[in-house]
Amino acid sequence: MTAVLDVQGLTVEFPTRRGTLTAVDHISFSIGEGEVLGVVGESGAGKSLTGTAVIGLLEPPGRIAAGEVRLAGKRIDNLAYEELRRIRGREIGMVFQDPLTSLNPLYTVGRQLMETIRTHTDMGEKAARDRAIEMLAEVGIPEPRRRIDQYPHQFSGGMRQRVVIAIALLARPRLIIADEPTTALDVTIQSQILKLMRQQIAEKGASMILITHDLAVVSEMADHITVLYCGKVVERGRTRELIETPAHPYTRGLIDSIPDTAHRHDRLRQIPGSIPDIRNLPTGCNFRDRCPRAQALCAEREPDLARQHATLWAACHFPLKPGETA
């Protein structure tokens, strides 16, 4: 079976006056039908760039310098803008972080839904409107017949994200790329939106890339997780295995920094330091300055992704054994 999306060696570069920055460095992943892949990392790890590179919307001067992106077996990274435009919104739906700014404030929600349908199908005005109303109802917007003629500012943040999801799902795409879909929302709304997304994905048989910095969110949603650090994959594997027995000290650190209600009197653990500047990466392993296990070797040679156990791959010279703490 061909993967819905297969990314091999994707590299995104930004030419600057002081040399070329490699923001995404030979990332590979693939997503099967109906699967959810979580892409996790701190800000600046290159996770959003990966998402925008896949749909060909990198802001110049950023560009894909190497690698291949295949959608259901067909290469899409070398398509012309116009060809890729037909795929965006139709075969790949996108949900962005901030629902408050994702919709054009000057047009009604209905108009924005309908123009999306009518761009990708030859539906008439009336049919498109019916479809839009139906879709609003599906994402749980009450009174869709009335709300469809309202403007984005008349919707709350959570409702607006539902509208954005409705637009992303309109053309029944095979793949949804959700870039921090709940980060800007209240915590109570977050779980509603996640539930909605999971349910819609399952109903439509779509796959999803869930990009987030929140490991707690992906662990609930994703089948597989890929952890990015400084534009590189540092660990990947099945969700359960990666969460329960991470091999990379960075993943361990991320998991430990999730507030745990069971041990609420413990001090919240954190990873010391911050992500290095990609203009000035250290030699060897990018994580070594922050890593409790770093040794001389880590400064000399960059570790490659290597299989740890079962489905788990990690790029570390001194990976954690199951049960070991950092």
Add this chain to the structure above:
Amino acid sequence: MLAFIIQRLAQSILVMLVVGLISFSLFQFVGDPVNNMVGQEATIEQREALREKLGLNDPIPVRFIKWVGLAVQGDFGLSYRMGMPVADLIAQRLPATLELVALSAVMALAIGVPMGVYTGLHRHAWLSKVFLTVSLIGISIPTFLIGILMILFFGVWLGWLPTFGRRGLVDLGGWETSFLTLEGWSYIIMPAFTLALFQLTLIMRLVRAEMLEVLRTDFIKFARARGLKSRSINFGHALKNTLVPVITIMGLQIGSLLAFSIITETVFQWPGMGLLIIQGIQFVDIPIMSSYLVLIALFFVVINLIVDLLYYAVDPRLRVERTAGGAH
């Protein structure tokens, strides 16, 4: 909506009263009209008689109320210099200025907006660089100089266009228009373009800056991500979002077009309000000066009212309807 208009109208009336007071006070502080009207040999009795006849001995508030009462009816008194009703003089000159300003505004928008969109979308194209360089010239060269250069080039060297005056008019029931004959157009096109040039470059730069700003927003990114056509993104989504600032600036600029028209009218000897007021000032013709002031203020107030209504039409967020409002 209605409440909004009524509130704005009330504000406008207040503004007009204040301007009226300033215009009226011109009569008090800029010389003695009686001195200007009677000859050197007039006796004190004659002067007093005229003073009484003109109502200049009434208390000031009474005179202001009388003045406002007449002004509302369009009666601004007699021009000292020409001895004709100011209202008639203005009615004669107004069409010339309004046509000039209107044509300039249309030119500035019709050329400036597309140039702004183009330079915003194709930032690195060589044509954008040409536009920007030319616009810098348009912004930095004073209007009168542009007018003179155009006269030299198109009027004197090429001999294509007449260099001054206003002819080829068609009378439409008291309103003489330049727009209905080719000759009329040949007279108006050069002064109108001279007047428009500054506004045009301003609008171009404004639209460009706004487009660059809007194109970076999330909703444009999302519009791209949902596969909309570039045309619809650039013109439907981006351009509409640049309109609010453009309307604001254009509203203010139409006011300054009226003001700048004084210079342009002088350069091209265009028989409009500008020429009237320049001559009025030279002769301390206070009724002309004060009614010009009132009229310009009236234009500003009306334009601002229209601008407010346009905001309302363009941006739904300003239509605050708490009754039908959405759940927040």
